[in-house]
Amino acid sequence: MSSKIRCALVGLGRWGELLVEAGKQAESLEITAVVTRTPSKVERYCADNNLQLTDQLNNVLEDDDIDALIIATPHSQHFEQLMKAAECGKHVYCEKPFTLNSAQADEALSALAKSGCKVAIGHNRRFAPNTLALQQLIADGRLGELVHIEGCFHANMAQASGKWRDSVEESPAGGMTSLGIHAVDMLINLMGPITRVDAESERIAATCAFDDHTSARLRFANGGKGQLTTLTSTAMRWVITVCGTKGWAEIRDLDKLTFSPTEGALEENTYPGFDYPGLASITAALQGFAGDVLLNQPYAVSPHQIAHATAVLQAVIDSSLSGESVDL
Incomplete structure (x- = not known):
């Protein structure tokens, strides 16, 4: 393999074009x-x-000049494409959600591992500077013991009407597969494994076929609790708030961080160049994938976390349909 991994992009919609533009800035891809x-x-x-x-x-699976697939297709197509990649020995960078259910995620991850293929998920928000700064606050103990976390990702998805996302098959539990899964990953990243989900999902003002209001109460393995909300009929909003015994911290969008300690002055930081869609964060995610393939540098989201986030997604779907909490 050369100093760059050569990738085929599967799916060229709006986000696919962003991946192409971000890829132009990646040093090793x-x-x-x-x-x-x-x-x-x-x-x-x-x-x-x-x-x-x-x-x-x-055509690309059989091409020896292609090292990896970047999958940006409708959600329901991911599993089959992941399995074909594993069969042909291609590394994979897959947009979220990885798959639509936990069993498929486990099977695909196992197949890729057995084939010696690296796998990455397109959670570019992990690479945003405010996320990295928040992780450092937590690692340094400045928040104290973590007791609660909240995550929301909202957007106006009216433009999805009549397109592939506009069905409960592609978008179960409303915005969870397009938006909320980002928040799930971030909550896992910052707070650790989720052990219980109690979710609701319904249509309130939706113009699409899928729900526009989905929320879940969460319990974490560390004993903390959390709240997850995703709306698809309002303006874009990305906020993650972490509360600890020494204060709380909040990231907004990809470029803002606020830290409010129990003792001391409020701290606010802005990171230029990362306004939405945060192309530099997508480039960083692609570069992280390349680093794993070329140098065996672990990607920011582990296969175990990919599997766990998919299990949480399924738990949100199942809980919202049954009206009962789901233990993981």
Whole structure:
């Protein structure tokens, strides 16, 4: 393998184009090919960006010049594509959610591991500077013992009406697969494993076929508790708040951090260059994937955390349907 991993992007929608742009800035990764169901829609884009174009996944799976897949397709397609990647020995960077249920996640992760393939998940918010600073506050003990965490990710998803996300099959429990899974990953990252989920999901003002208000009460292995909320019928909002015995800290968007200690002055920080969509954070995630493939440097999200987040996603779905809490 060369000093760069060569990737085929599977799926070229709005986020796929962001991945292409982010990939241009990655030192150890390059996107050289695109797989899409309708090549005619992206012929000009691929020509302008010097990308090989095909509508057949097998063409890139059988190409020895392709080291890895970057999967940015509809959620329900991920599992089959992950399994094919494992079969052909291709490393994988997969957009979230990894799969739509826990059994599929476990099977795909096992298959990739047995094939010696590296796997990464597209949680670019892990790489945002305010997230890294919050992690350091926690590691330094400045929050004390963590007792509570809250996460919300909202957006106006009206534009999804009539498109592939607009179904309960692709978007179970409302915004959980498109938005809330980011918050799930961040809560796991900061607070640790989740052991109980008690969720509700319903349509209040939705214009799409899926729910627009989903929330869950959470219990963590460390004894702390939490709250998760995702709305799909309001303006964009990303906030994570962590409360400890020495104070609370909050990240907003990808570039703001507030720390309020029980003793001392409020601290506020802004990190320029990371306003939405935070292209630099996507580049960092892709570069992290390349570092794992080339140098065996562990990716920020471990396979175990990928599996656990998928189990939490399934628990939110199951709890919201049954009206009962789910233990993990």
